[in-house]
Amino acid sequence: MSPQTTRPRVRLSAEERGLAIVDAACAIAREHGLSAITLRAIAGRLDVASGLITHYEPSMDGLIARVFRQIVSAELLELQEEVARFRSASERMRALIVTLLGGGRESVTVVWIEAYALGRRNVALRKAVQAESRAWSRFVVELIQAGVAEGVFHVADPAATAWQLIGMIDGLNAQALVRESDALAYVAQMARASETLLGATSGSLAG
Amino acid sequence: MSPQTTRPRVRLSAEERGLAIVDAACAIAREHGLSAITLRAIAGRLDVASGLITHYEPSMDGLIARVFRQIVSAELLELQEEVARFRSASERMRALIVTLLGGGRESVTVVWIEAYALGRRNVALRKAVQAESRAWSRFVVELIQAGVAEGVFHVADPAATAWQLIGMIDGLNAQALVRESDALAYVAQMARASETLLGATSGSLAG
DNA sequence: TAGCGTGTTGAGCAGCCGCTCAATACGAAA
């Protein structure tokens, strides 16, 4: 047996510990939602005293907002990389729809929905939701504008169309959380609806 | 002073008390969301001991599910009456969009969002969400089918289109909860988008 | 007027929550 069988207690630098705490909180949020982030849950996961969490994160609301931003911005980055694998705006838009409705995204959907609910009482979280919403909108707007420049999309107000697309995807994903069927069944429908919204030729976003 | 300045204690029949409790819970949910429904909050609002609430509602999860159904089904009924004031399918669809995005519905939106979040751990609530979702879908499907019968809408799959419309409205309302701007600004955009989704002639759902 | 049924009470339990703070133990510097 090693010198201490009880606890191989690790002493990290302030910076390392701070990162470890945020990472643990992110893991908890991905597994059980933002509402599952508690001092004791984080401490338990790191095998550390609860007071240590408070020492590094004096405000739980602030930590939850940080976790939200980290998870959501990471997902946006991932999606951007996935979409960047394609050249044309049509292919990219299709990749976006397929990825977002393709399932396996339940944990992120839960984070978004809980953020909307908790954001009513958590100011920091509300600001974070606004900021991340804007980032998402910006991304979709650019995708639309690229299509317009290519001449394959025809929309008067890219920003408004972006919100409609995002709204539809959010709504369908939220429903998938509760229903048995997954959102995958809606990929084809969503592709057709997007074609009309984007003024794209019929079938240009399909399989 | 009256005989008892302390408490004009009221003794209700079991049936009356049961209704009063559900009503109080509904009022709390409308004001502060489903998550604000607690034994002591209801008891305080009725000026009654907390134990009495448990006596009539042995399971808090069950009560929350009941409250959800009551609020949401009442809203659907109200919307159906509002829409019924119009004759043509186009006018009715426009009335639906205007009413749902016209603001003043924040409290119901909060109830829906919290239901999605809480439904992950509350089985009764999850079933209630499924049931109410189906009722909503049915209503919108009938509206679409009426338009198809009139020859003003042209859709291949009314059920799928209904989900898209509902998803868009849900998504936009959820965003309105967190952003400063209200969903009202999206009525015109939503009307145009719906025209394309429904295969209606341009402008048929507009002002 | 006495009795009984039932609507009602409210303290109490166990379990969470965020957060505090004095005490501790470890590691690097002197």
Place this chain on the structure above:
DNA sequence: TTTCGTATTGAGCGGCTGCTCAACACGCTA
């Protein structure tokens, strides 16, 4: 080897949660 800074501990506080249960009090009936 001693000192000192700091990362870390963990019991504890007040407050919230759902829920229990023995006792109580009011109103109808006999």
